[in-house]
Amino acid sequence: MIGNPPPDDPSLEQLRRLLLGAQLEELEQLKQKLLDREQFSSEVSKILPDAILKSAKKGEQLSQAMVPTVEQIVSLSIKRDIKKFASVLFPVIGPAIRKSISETIRQMLQSLNQTLEYGLSWRGIKWRMESLRTGIPFAQVVMLHSLVYRVEQVFLIHRESGLLLNHVGLENAVNQDADMVSSMLSAIGDFVGDSFQVENRQALDAIQVGDFSILIEQGPEAILAVAVRGEAPGSLRNVLQKVLEDIQQEFSDRLQHFSGDTEVFMPARAQLMQCMDQAKYTTRNKSISLRTWLVLLTLLILLIYWVVSSLYLTRQQHDYVAQLQQQPGYVITEIDYADDKLAISGLKDPLARDPHKFLALSTLDPATVQLQFEPYQSLKPRFVAQRLLKILNPPVNTRLQFNHGVATLSGFASTDKASEMQTMAALLGGVTEVDSRHLKTHIDLSALQPPPSVKLDLDINNGILRASGSALPQWRDQARERVGKIDGILRYDDSLLESQFDLTVFQPPESVSLELQNGTLTVTGHASQQWLLSLQQQASQYPEINQLDTSQLHNDTQQQLQQDIAELEHQNIFFDVALSFNFEANDAFNHVVALAQRIIKNAQQLSSDIQIVVRGHSDSVGNFADNRALSLERADYVAQYLFNTGISPRFIVVKGIESRVPRENSAAQRRYNRRVTFEVIRPSASITH
Amino acid sequence: MIKKKICMLGAFAVGKTSLVQRYVNSIFNEKYQTTLGVKIDKKSTIVNGQPMELIVWDLAGEDEFMAVRSSYLRGSAAFMLVVDGTRNDTLDIAINLKNKVFREVGPIPFILMINKSDLKDDWNIDPFILDKLIQQDWQIIHTSARNSENVEAAFESLARQLVDPEPA
Numbered sequence: 001m002i003g004n005p006p007p008d009d010p011s012l013e014q015l016r017r018l019l020l021g022a023q024l025e026e027l028e029q030l031k032q033k034l035l036d037r038e039q040f041s042s043e044v045s046k047i048l049p050d051a052i053l054k055s056a057k058k059g060e061q062l063s064q065a066m067v068p069t070v071e072q073i074v075s076l077s078i079k080r081d082i083k084k085f086a087s088v089l090f091p092v093i094g095p096a097i098r099k100s101i102s103e104t105i106r107q108m109l110q111s112l113n114q115t116l117e118y119g120l121s122w123r124g125i126k127w128r129m130e131s132l133r134t135g136i137p138f139a140q141v142v143m144l145h146s147l148v149y150r151v152e153q154v155f156l157i158h159r160e161s162g163l164l165l166n167h168v169g170l171e172n173a174v175n176q177d178a179d180m181v182s183s184m185l186s187a188i189g190d191f192v193g194d195s196f197q198v199e200n201r202q203a204l205d206a207i208q209v210g211d212f213s214i215l216i217e218q219g220p221e222a223i224l225a226v227a228v229r230g231e232a233p234g235s236l237r238n239v240l241q242k243v244l245e246d247i248q249q250e251f252s253d254r255l256q257h258f259s260g261d262t263e264v265f266m267p268a269r270a271q272l273m274q275c276m277d278q279a280k281y282t283t284r285n286k287s288i289s290l291r292t293w294l295v296l297l298t299l300l301i302l303l304i305y306w307v308v309s310s311l312y313l314t315r316q317q318h319d320y321v322a323q324l325q326q327q328p329g330y331v332i333t334e335i336d337y338a339d340d341k342l343a344i345s346g347l348k349d350p351l352a353r354d355p356h357k358f359l360a361l362s363t364l365d366p367a368t369v370q371l372q373f374e375p376y377q378s379l380k381p382r383f384v385a386q387r388l389l390k391i392l393n394p395p396v397n398t399r400l401q402f403n404h405g406v407a408t409l410s411g412f413a414s415t416d417k418a419s420e421m422q423t424m425a426a427l428l429g430g431v432t433e434v435d436s437r438h439l440k441t442h443i444d445l446s447a448l449q450p451p452p453s454v455k456l457d458l459d460i461n462n463g464i465l466r467a468s469g470s471a472l473p474q475w476r477d478q479a480r481e482r483v484g485k486i487d488g489i490l491r492y493d494d495s496l497l498e499s500q501f502d503l504t505v506f507q508p509p510e511s512v513s514l515e516l517q518n519g520t521l522t523v524t525g526h527a528s529q530q531w532l533l534s535l536q537q538q539a540s541q542y543p544e545i546n547q548l549d550t551s552q553l554h555n556d557t558q559q560q561l562q563q564d565i566a567e568l569e570h571q572n573i574f575f576d577v578a579l580s581f582n583f584e585a586n587d588a589f590n591h592v593v594a595l596a597q598r599i600i601k602n603a604q605q606l607s608s609d610i611q612i613v614v615r616g617h618s619d620s621v622g623n624f625a626d627n628r629a630l631s632l633e634r635a636d637y638v639a640q641y642l643f644n645t646g647i648s649p650r651f652i653v654v655k656g657i658e659s660r661v662p663r664e665n666s667a668a669q670r671r672y673n674r675r676v677t678f679e680v681i682r683p684s685a686s687i688t689h
Numbered sequence: 690m691i692k693k694k695i696c697m698l699g700a701f702a703v704g705k706t707s708l709v710q711r712y713v714n715s716i717f718n719e720k721y722q723t724t725l726g727v728k729i730d731k732k733s734t735i736v737n738g739q740p741m742e743l744i745v746w747d748l749a750g751e752d753e754f755m756a757v758r759s760s761y762l763r764g765s766a767a768f769m770l771v772v773d774g775t776r777n778d779t780l781d782i783a784i785n786l787k788n789k790v791f792r793e794v795g796p797i798p799f800i801l802m803i804n805k806s807d808l809k810d811d812w813n814i815d816p817f818i819l820d821k822l823i824q825q826d827w828q829i830i831h832t833s834a835r836n837s838e839n840v841e842a843a844f845e846s847l848a849r850q851l852v853d854p855e856p857a
Contacts, residue, residue: 161694161764163744179692183729183744190760191725260691260741260766260851 112292121291149230154272155182156247156265157223158258162186165222165258165265168272185225189216217241219248221255226275236278243271310340316364317342323362327353329378341368348373351386377429381405384430391428392421395461397488398439405432409439412488414460443488448479453500463490470498501544506535512553519546526554529605561602565680568595568612573676575634589638592678593645599680600651613653613679614639619670620661631656638676653681692742693851694764698757698790699771700782701750704804707834708771709747712844727761734845736852743848751782759793767798767847774805774812774831784822798850800828802843807833 017024033039055062078085127145131138153169155178164182189204207214213232217224217240224244228236247268248255254264317337324344325332329352336343342364348355355371377383385402394400397412398421407425409418418441425434443460450456450467454475457466465483467476476497483492503514503521512525521539523532532550539545571592596612603610616635618627635654643649664670697705706728713730726749733742746765751757762768768790770783787799801822803814809831823829828846832839 158764161744161766162746163692163694163764177731179742179744180729180731183694183746187725187727187729187746187761190758190763191727194758194760260693262690262692 109292144229149228149232149236149278151226151228151236151276151278153178153227154275155185155223155225155227156268156272157182157186157225158255159186159219159221159223161258161260163258163260163262165262166268166272168269168276169227170276182225185214185216186223189223215240217244219244221258222247222251224275239275239278243274246271313340313364316362320359320362320364320369323358324355327355327358328380328382329353330355330373331376341370343370343372345372346374347376349378349383350375351383351390352378379430381430384428388425388428388431392424394421397461397463397490402431405430407431407434409434409436411438412440412443412460412463415441417461440488443486445486447482447486449475450479451475454497458489460488463488465489465492466496467492467494468496470500472500472502474502501542506538507531508535511556516545519544520549521545521547522549522552524552526556526559529555529557529602533605555606557602557605561599561606561608564595564599564602568592568599568678568680571595571678572672573638574671575674575676589641593642593647596642596647596651596678597645600647608682610651611653611681612651613655613681614642615655615677615679617657617673617675617677618661619673620663621670624657624660627661628656634674634676690740690742691852692744693766693848694744694746695847695851696762696765696768696790697745697747697771698768698783698786699750699802700773700776700779701752703750703771703773703776703779704834705750705769705771706747708769708802708804708832708840709745711834711837711840713745726758732844734848736845736848739852741848741852743844751786757786757789759789762790762793765790765794765797766851767800769843769847770799770801772801772803772814774803774814775808777813777815780814780818798847800830800843800847802830802832802839804832804834806831806838807835 020027033043052062123145127141128138130136131141134141136144150170154167155164156166157163158165162183162185164179167178167182169178185207188207192204203216203218205216205218207216211230213228215226215228215232215237217237222244224240224247226236226240250271251265251268314337320342321332321335321344324330329349331347332344333346334344355373356366359366359369377387381402381404388402388407389400392400394409395413395417398409398417399411401408401410407428409421409425413421418436418439421439422434422436425431441460443458443465445456445458445465448456451471453469454467454471455469457468458464459466465486467479471479476494476499479494480492483489501516503516506514508514508523509525509527509531512523512527512531515522515524523535527535532553532555536548539548571588573589573592599610599612602608614635616631616633616638618631618634620627622630632654635656639649639652639654642652661673664673697709699705709728709730713732728747730745730747731742732745733740735741746761748757748761770787771779772783773779783801787801790797790799803812805812819829830839830843830846832843834840
């Protein structure tokens, strides 16, 4: 190579030229190229991409060398124009952020899901207990329980020696020395093979304990054993076979010449990892679980219920307040809706409806409603009318109307009540006028024509008429009929009216008055014996009559009889000297006949035994015997004549003079003595009443 | 990493398990031995500057009722023959076992451990036979599981044979 000769040695220069010649030229050109910046950079640019590529292939050296430079470039670029850099990054950042957010949300849901699933369930509590008991972290307990199956360890075992060639396993699942486990497994395999004399090529292919199993795949030189937690599916077996076949093929040579060096099986890790990837979990659905939905739904329902019920409550409260405001007699001054309580205050007419009553009709809880009302008087017609009614307390027979401030009283009332009502009504607030023109204080009862024995009692306020005393049934019936037509009488009560005995049944003559008192019928006035007899006969037939008092009754028949007798005994029938009847005396005689007939009749009525003595007389002229005979003749003559009129002879006694007739002093006296007289005699003198 | 399977063989109650316990940290309970006839332990060690893992198959002791499962011997790189120094018959059994291994697996390295060296006064091993074995290039090491004597050394020695079967 070119050394460092002293430049000023020409011989050496010459020798160099001789030795190198044309190559020296080339060297010079090369030197020029290196020195010429332009030329050199164009040369380098040709090989730079290739050089970088090659360098990158060799390792990270180039990258590491370039990191500070690139960082500087980026920072410079951002400083210079941040917008340009942002627009470059924009297409990347957008999706990245979106992806990040959606992933975060998904994880949140998943975590909520799991929290609910493991946190709220009995199973979750059980697992927490297990975690506390065993000291295994809860997450791991959950995983152990929730997986359907999971490959936890994979052993690649040298078949002949049972030595472990390679092993992969979940970090937390490996708790024993894999080497020893591997050997033990092959020992167990041998043990089973020997003990139960299975055929040579067949071997143990599975060990199962509870939910844990070891699947064993036997190859010519290698055994693949996988520890599986959970229910391993049949497909796992196919995977194992495939993996073992791959390993057998790839490591065939190394397996056959295995002398304990496991290093050479390190590359098999990739195949073993394929087995590890086999797992399945139960809670792997990424959608939200039913439980989550249920919890969310319950929360939603509770929310809706809360909203609806508070709206309903508010509605109820407003309805109630509106109802109160519409009620006459209420003035609401303040309404307070505090929390779920309602406080109402104001004025209330005592006559207004009880607010608690229609509170009971609403669904509001009475405990949540507070009412405070001061009393006042409403002048609304309805309340004035009510108050009028309450204060006047009009009797049933009075009608009270209230219209446009006018209180109208009509019907009937006592004078006192009527004036009281008028006064009170006029004083009441809201009443402008009292009209009592049609209020009557008197009821005309004259239509009833009550007999003196009847006492009528009228309660005009209540329209009740009471009849007491006594009256004939006819009057009673008539009164009942007529009372209905009398205005103002609402009720007629004759329960205290005694029924009178109708004395007209005895057909008393006008001269007689009858009075029945305490069973004694008193007869006053005068009447014939005939009527008296019929009265006595009839009276005995009525139980109401115990006694008949006729002491004050004058007997007409007896009187007549006495009069007639007196008159008859004054009558004279005059004769001439002889026995000749004086026709002039006919009237007198007829009078005598009438008297005699009446006397006999009345005497018979009075059961009086009488006889009429017809006595003949004569004057003193002649001798006594002749005169006596003559007198008898004269008496017979009259008697005969009486008989002719129909008078029974048994009532007639004929008599003449008994003694000498004293001398007359005059012819008149003599004429007077030529006569017949009458006397009435009574064999039994008494007349019974 | 070099891994080697080695077997512990010997008669019943010669102290195989105690020896292994002295050498390794076990994960399996001894009951495996009675159920499966084998218990597996592991010892990581460095031989000639090279890390090595010994997978020790501690086989149930052979006696007149129970033979060592030959299938457990497969793939072994070496084995330990254990003899109880106080019981001469265990040496016979060990010799038989050695023959069995050679039949099943082939001529692999092994070491004869004469255990219970702490009870050397009670030893009852026929020295004539021992001499014969030494003449046959048997490597014999006196060990005591009780006081750890030579236990580690024996295993290390076996391991060395596995790394470099023909030492220079």
